Amino acid sequence: MERPDLTQALGRLLGPAGPEVGCDECFDDLDGYIELELAGADADAAFPGFRAHLAGCPACRDEHESLCALVGGEQAL
Ligand SMILES: [Zn+2]
Numbered sequence: 883m884e885r886p887d888l889t890q891a892l893g894r895l896l897g898p899a900g901p902e903v904g905c906d907e908c909f910d911d912l913d914g915y916i917e918l919e920l921a922g923a924d925a926d927a928a929f930p931g932f933r934a935h936l937a938g939c940p941a942c943r944d945e946h947e948s949l950c951a952l953v954g955g956e957q958a959l
Contacts, residue, residue, distance in 0.1 A: 903935040908942045916950055 903911075911929055918925035926933050936943045 903929070903931040905935075905939060905942055908932065908935050908939070909945065912942070912946060912949055913953075916946065916953055919950070920953060 911932065915925050915929050915932055918928055936946050
């Protein structure tokens with residue numbers, strides 16, 4: 883049985899105010915986004931909707947975290 887109420891509630895919780903980034907775009911732009919983040923630049927302005935997607939997508943958040951650790955480790959900040 884469908885639970886439209888639950889889906890709607892989740893959509894309201896997870897849904898970003900701006901344009902949503904899909905997982906494909908997310909993976910494509912992830913290294914660019916992290917580069918800006920690590921450089922102290924405004925990554926959120928360069929990739930609108932990216933942070934919102936990371937917040938709502940465990941798979942991409944995982945990917946972001948491991949890539950961050952990898953790149954950050956290489957740079958030995
Ligand atoms: Zn995703």
